Amino acid sequence: MQVLDEESPGSRLIxxxxxxxxxxxxGRYGAREVDLAEAAVAAAVESGIGRFDHADIYRRGSAESVFGEVLRRAPELRARIRIQGKVGIRLAAGDVVGHYDLGAVAIREGVLGSIERLGVERLDVLLLHRPDPLWEPVEVASAVAELQRDGLVGDVGxxxxxxxQLVALQDALGTPLVANQLEMSLARHGFVDSAVLVNHPDNVGTDFPHGMLEHCGxxxxxxxxxxxxxxxxxxxxxxxxxRTAATAALVARMAADLGVTPEAVVLGWLMRHPARIAPVVGTTNPDRIRACAQAESVAAAMTRVQWYTLYTAARGKPVP
Ligand SMILES: NC(=O)c1ccc[n+]([C@@H]2O[C@H](COP(=O)([O-])OP(=O)(O)OC[C@H]3O[C@@H](n4cnc5c(N)ncnc54)[C@H](OP(=O)(O)O)[C@@H]3O)[C@@H](O)[C@H]2O)c1
Known part of the structure; x- marks a missing residue:
C-alpha cells in the first residue's frame, strides 16, 4: 500500500x-468485517488518503476494533497515517444517542477505550463529538491537557x-483548536446559503453556524x-x-464531460470552496472510495459557472 504525500491528489480527503x-x-464482528475493513482501508490508502476518522461510539466500538485488527495485519501502516478519534457521546440502545458527556472522566475513559481498541499509542487528533449543554470548558481543557501531557492525544478539535462554542472552548484550551467537523455537502449547503442570503428575506432557518467560515479561516x-x-x-x-434526481443527472453529465467520476464532482464541489474544506468520506465500498480520489483535481479545475450550476440545482432555485 502506498501513502502519497500532502500535495498529492486526494490527500485532503479523510x-x-x-x-x-x-x-x-x-458491536459484534467476525473475520468478514475485518476483511471488509482491510479492503476499505487499502482502497483509501491507494487513493492517497492518509487520515482516518473514528469515534468511540461507531458500531459500539467495533469500528475501532476492526481497524486495530487491520493495523495488526499491516503494522507498517501506523507510521504513515493519522488517526482522529471522537469522544463525548453515550449511546442508549442500537445507534440511538442517550446523552452527551464532555465531563473529564468521560473524555479520559473515551480516549483510553479508543486507544485500546485501535491498538495504538495515541490519537493523533481528538475531536469533541458534540456540544454537551452541561460542559464546563475549563474542565474539558484540563482533561485534554492531561491527555496531551500523557502523550495519549496530539491535537484537539x-x-x-x-x-x-469554538471561541469558549479555545479560551480555555492551552493549544489551538485544529478542526471543526460539521455536516456539509451538496445536500447540506447551509454553509453557502448563509453567505448568499445575507440581508435577504429567505434567510430564515439557515442551518449553518453564523460566522463559522470566517472564524475558522x-x-x-x-x-x-x-x-x-x-x-x-x-x-x-x-x-x-x-430536485435530487435532476442534480444527480447534472453531476453525471458533468462527470462524463470532465472524464471523472460523479463522486469526484460531488466532493470537488465542496473542495472548490476557498474555505479549504476537508471531506470525510464514509462509503465502505472500495470502488466508491477509489472514485473519490480525483476530487482534488476536479476542485482545482472547476469553473465558477460549474460550481454555481451545481449549487443552484441542489438548492432548487437560482441565487437571489
Ligand atoms: N461528526 C459527526 O457528528 C459525524 C456524523 C456522521 C458521520 N461522521 C463521519 O463522517 C463520515 C462520513 O459520513 P457518512 O457516512 O454519514 O456520509 P457519506 O460519506 O455521505 O455517506 C456514506 C454512506 O452513503 C452510502 N453511499 C455512498 N455512495 C453510495 C451510492 N452511490 N449508492 C448507495 N449508497 C451509497 C454508503 O454506503 P456504502 O458503504 O455501501 O457505500 C454509506 O452508508 C463517517 O464515516 C464518520 O467518520 C461524523
Missing part, C-alpha cells in the same frame, strides 16, 4: 470509519460546534465535512425527490 465493524446493536481551524457524499444520493444511490 476516510470516515463509521461504516466499518459490526452491528450497532451489539471540535465537531458540530457553533462559532461561539482566521484561526486556521480546518473545516471537515461529514456526510460529504450526501449518502450517495447524487452518485448512483436512490434520489429522494425530483
Amino acid at each position: 476516510y470516515g470509519c463509521m461504516g466499518l465493524g459490526g452491528s450497532w446493536e451489539d 471540535a465537531s458540530n460546534m457553533s462559532t461561539a 482566521r484561526r486556521g481551524i480546518e473545516l471537515q465535512a461529514w456526510g460529504a457524499l450526501a449518502a450517495g444520493r447524487y452518485t448512483g444511490g436512490s434520489a429522494v425527490d425530483g
Whole structure:
C-alpha cells in the first residue's frame, strides 16, 4: 500500500470509519468485517488518503476494533497515517444517542477505550463529538491537557460546534483548536446559503453556524465535512425527490464531460470552496472510495459557472 504525500491528489480527503465493524446493536464482528475493513482501508490508502476518522461510539466500538485488527495485519501502516478519534457521546440502545458527556472522566475513559481498541499509542487528533449543554470548558481543557501531557492525544478539535462554542472552548484550551467537523455537502449547503442570503428575506432557518467560515479561516481551524457524499444520493444511490434526481443527472453529465467520476464532482464541489474544506468520506465500498480520489483535481479545475450550476440545482432555485 502506498501513502502519497500532502500535495498529492486526494490527500485532503479523510476516510470516515463509521461504516466499518459490526452491528450497532451489539458491536459484534467476525473475520468478514475485518476483511471488509482491510479492503476499505487499502482502497483509501491507494487513493492517497492518509487520515482516518473514528469515534468511540461507531458500531459500539467495533469500528475501532476492526481497524486495530487491520493495523495488526499491516503494522507498517501506523507510521504513515493519522488517526482522529471522537469522544463525548453515550449511546442508549442500537445507534440511538442517550446523552452527551464532555465531563473529564468521560473524555479520559473515551480516549483510553479508543486507544485500546485501535491498538495504538495515541490519537493523533481528538475531536469533541458534540456540544454537551452541561460542559464546563475549563474542565474539558484540563482533561485534554492531561491527555496531551500523557502523550495519549496530539491535537484537539471540535465537531458540530457553533462559532461561539469554538471561541469558549479555545479560551480555555492551552493549544489551538485544529478542526471543526460539521455536516456539509451538496445536500447540506447551509454553509453557502448563509453567505448568499445575507440581508435577504429567505434567510430564515439557515442551518449553518453564523460566522463559522470566517472564524475558522482566521484561526486556521480546518473545516471537515461529514456526510460529504450526501449518502450517495447524487452518485448512483436512490434520489429522494425530483430536485435530487435532476442534480444527480447534472453531476453525471458533468462527470462524463470532465472524464471523472460523479463522486469526484460531488466532493470537488465542496473542495472548490476557498474555505479549504476537508471531506470525510464514509462509503465502505472500495470502488466508491477509489472514485473519490480525483476530487482534488476536479476542485482545482472547476469553473465558477460549474460550481454555481451545481449549487443552484441542489438548492432548487437560482441565487437571489
Ligand atoms: N461528526 C459527526 O457528528 C459525524 C456524523 C456522521 C458521520 N461522521 C463521519 O463522517 C463520515 C462520513 O459520513 P457518512 O457516512 O454519514 O456520509 P457519506 O460519506 O455521505 O455517506 C456514506 C454512506 O452513503 C452510502 N453511499 C455512498 N455512495 C453510495 C451510492 N452511490 N449508492 C448507495 N449508497 C451509497 C454508503 O454506503 P456504502 O458503504 O455501501 O457505500 C454509506 O452508508 C463517517 O464515516 C464518520 O467518520 C461524523
